Amino acid sequence: MSKSNNDLRHVTIIGAGLLGASIGLALKRRLPRVKIAGVGRRVASLRQALRIGAIDTAHLGAGEPVPASDLVILATPVGAFEGYLRAIRPLLKPGAWVTDVGSTKVQVVGAARRVLGSGGAFIGSHPMAGSERKGPAHARADLFAGATCVLTPSAGTPAALVARAQQFWRMLGMKVLRMTPAAHDRAVAAVSHLPHLASALLTLLPRDADLAVAATGLRDMTRLAAGDPEMWRDILLTNRGELIRAIDRLARSLKGARRLVARGDAAAIERFLRRAKDRRDELFGAG
Amino acid sequence: MSKSNNDLRHVTIIGAGLLGASIGLALKRRLPRVKIAGVGRRVASLRQALRIGAIDTAHLGAGEPVPASDLVILATPVGAFEGYLRAIRPLLKPGAWVTDVGSTKVQVVGAARRVLGSGGAFIGSHPMAGSERKGPAHARADLFAGATCVLTPSAGTPAALVARAQQFWRMLGMKVLRMTPAAHDRAVAAVSHLPHLASALLTLLPRDADLAVAATGLRDMTRLAAGDPEMWRDILLTNRGELIRAIDRLARSLKGARRLVARGDAAAIERFLRRAKDRRDELFGAG
Numbered sequence: 001m002s003k004s005n006n007d008l009r010h011v012t013i014i015g016a017g018l019l020g021a022s023i024g025l026a027l028k029r030r031l032p033r034v035k036i037a038g039v040g041r042r043v044a045s046l047r048q049a050l051r052i053g054a055i056d057t058a059h060l061g062a063g064e065p066v067p068a069s070d071l072v073i074l075a076t077p078v079g080a081f082e083g084y085l086r087a088i089r090p091l092l093k094p095g096a097w098v099t100d101v102g103s104t105k106v107q108v109v110g111a112a113r114r115v116l117g118s119g120g121a122f123i124g125s126h127p128m129a130g131s132e133r134k135g136p137a138h139a140r141a142d143l144f145a146g147a148t149c150v151l152t153p154s155a156g157t158p159a160a161l162v163a164r165a166q167q168f169w170r171m172l173g174m175k176v177l178r179m180t181p182a183a184h185d186r187a188v189a190a191v192s193h194l195p196h197l198a199s200a201l202l203t204l205l206p207r208d209a210d211l212a213v214a215a216t217g218l219r220d221m222t223r224l225a226a227g228d229p230e231m232w233r234d235i236l237l238t239n240r241g242e243l244i245r246a247i248d249r250l251a252r253s254l255k256g257a258r259r260l261v262a263r264g265d266a267a268a269i270e271r272f273l274r275r276a277k278d279r280r281d282e283l284f285g286a287g
Numbered sequence: 288m289s290k291s292n293n294d295l296r297h298v299t300i301i302g303a304g305l306l307g308a309s310i311g312l313a314l315k316r317r318l319p320r321v322k323i324a325g326v327g328r329r330v331a332s333l334r335q336a337l338r339i340g341a342i343d344t345a346h347l348g349a350g351e352p353v354p355a356s357d358l359v360i361l362a363t364p365v366g367a368f369e370g371y372l373r374a375i376r377p378l379l380k381p382g383a384w385v386t387d388v389g390s391t392k393v394q395v396v397g398a399a400r401r402v403l404g405s406g407g408a409f410i411g412s413h414p415m416a417g418s419e420r421k422g423p424a425h426a427r428a429d430l431f432a433g434a435t436c437v438l439t440p441s442a443g444t445p446a447a448l449v450a451r452a453q454q455f456w457r458m459l460g461m462k463v464l465r466m467t468p469a470a471h472d473r474a475v476a477a478v479s480h481l482p483h484l485a486s487a488l489l490t491l492l493p494r495d496a497d498l499a500v501a502a503t504g505l506r507d508m509t510r511l512a513a514g515d516p517e518m519w520r521d522i523l524l525t526n527r528g529e530l531i532r533a534i535d536r537l538a539r540s541l542k543g544a545r546r547l548v549a550r551g552d553a554a555a556i557e558r559f560l561r562r563a564k565d566r567r568d569e570l571f572g573a574g
Binding site: 079128129130147148150177179183184186187188190191192194195196197198199200201202203204205206207209210211212213214215216217218219220221222223224225226227228229230232233236237240243244246247248249250251253254255257258261262264266269270272273274275276277279280281283284286 | 366416417434437464466470471473474475477479482483484485486487488489490491493494496497498499500501502503504505506507508509510511513514516517519520523524527531534535536538540541542544545548549551553556557559560561562563566567568571573
């Protein structure tokens with residue numbers, strides 16, 4: 001297997017949503033001669049993806065385009081991956097490789113191993129770009145530029161496949177990290193899945209009468225809750241173990257904060273807020 | 288008392304931070320001839336407020352400017368209000384009025400009643416504008432434009448004072464709401480103070496190793512945690528009762544979400560996420 005993707009001729013993207021269509025647009029910009037097939041369930045989304053030039057052909061099933069494809073990318077909600085893997089297995093041509101854009105990796109990599117075999121053609125990817133908007137209408141060729149993509153190779157993943165996947169995401173402008181599927185899922189539970197759940201809870205917490213005073217603070221804290229419920233249902237469910245551990249840690253720290261507030265410990269509250277501010281400033285820049 | 292503020296000649300702003308200096312700038316734009324005195328503890332902040340034209344004179348104590356002032360605005364952290372109220376009480380000229388920009392109102396209004404008497408010259412205000420940035424360097428004349436200000440008159444507050452305060456904040460471009468101090472504090476606990484606490488907790492929750500995959504979701508959810516620890520310490524402490532009730536409601540709803548995740552109830556999780564998304568879209572606009 002070549003380490004470069006300059007020989008890519010045919011790519012199938014399964015799922016013509018925000019991520020799938022953005023990959024199509026980005027790929028066209030780098031490799032103008034590549035032919036991209038889009039597979040999806042919704043005719044309207046496929047039409048839109050065609051119209052914006054994210055895909056060249058549209059298909060309601062994987063049967064037509066996969067046999068000719070050098071690369072197949074799964075970009076549906078995670079829950080649909082295993083069904084598509086079973087559908088494409090007998091169709092993949094020798095040397096073709098498969099990856100995905102799912103936000104959880106242990107279950108996805110496990111399903112790929114069961115269906116395609118270990119050391120097979122699959123490598124898990126998590127390009128961490130997106131938006132609370134969904135659908136190809138919001139696709140952008142630069143959605144991935146500057147963002148991070150996590151690759152989660154297994155012990156059996158050929159080095160050439162790792163190199164090729166790395167070169168692919170770098171070509172779209174991404175920084176590439178490697179993690180084990182388990183380390184990935186633990187990390188995203190803490191920095192993404194739990195914050196998403198908390199955003200939904202904070203959106204539903206105020207009484208209607210309280211909303212008269214809703215301002216920018218609530219707007220920021222509820223932005224994630226505007227995300228696609230179907231996609232996030234699958235993300236939360238396919239990372240249940242780590243999510244529950246993260247929920248339990250939040251519950252414990254909430255209890256600790258309640259104690260500080262209840263006993264009116266001004267110095268301890270200020271120290272706690274200062275620690276949070278310092279970490280936030282360090283992570284994302286001060287002011 | 289006149290219902291209009293067109294006769295304002297002298298204003299004292301106590302606290303030359305982001306809010307105090309922004310009020311100064313906004314007021315100068317509407318009433319170019321008004322003289323604004325700034326009172327603060329930090330010489331550097333006062334100098335900066337002078338330099339940007341937010342105040343005309345700077346003072347380390349309230350003694351000098353208050354006797355000549357038609358209006359005194361408290362814009363320090365809430366914890367310092369009562370001390371300043373005691374300092375200005377013997378200095379206020381007849382007909383002068385006093386308000387504040389504090390984010391909690393029950394304790395502030397109670398302190399003003401104890402110090403200045405009921406039916407006195409005080410009316411509580413909460414102009415809901417701000418930023419995670421602090422200090423006069425970030426002051427803006429349009430900080431308040433389009434935002435909401437809550438007035439919290441008591442039974443004894445003269446109607447003319449309510450009207451005058453309303454006209455004052457409208458003059459700075461704000462929409463004005465009236466609420467009781469208790470209703471205000473309950474509402475802001477749910478839409479602002481609990482979200483702030485949650486933001487700090489979510490900032491501190493990830494392990495250092497998890498932060499390699501931190502992306503825009505965490506950036507959004509931790510933005511509030513960048514706020515000024517000293518200011519927020521006072522806000523949380525002066526709204527302890529309502530904040531604790533809000534914490535307990537969050538703890539209960541977190542437990543409920545944990546149950547849905549633990550039993551893998553896909554339909555219930557999607558319904559929960561859908562309810563949150565619908566409310567968020569309704570509040571702040573879809574997509």
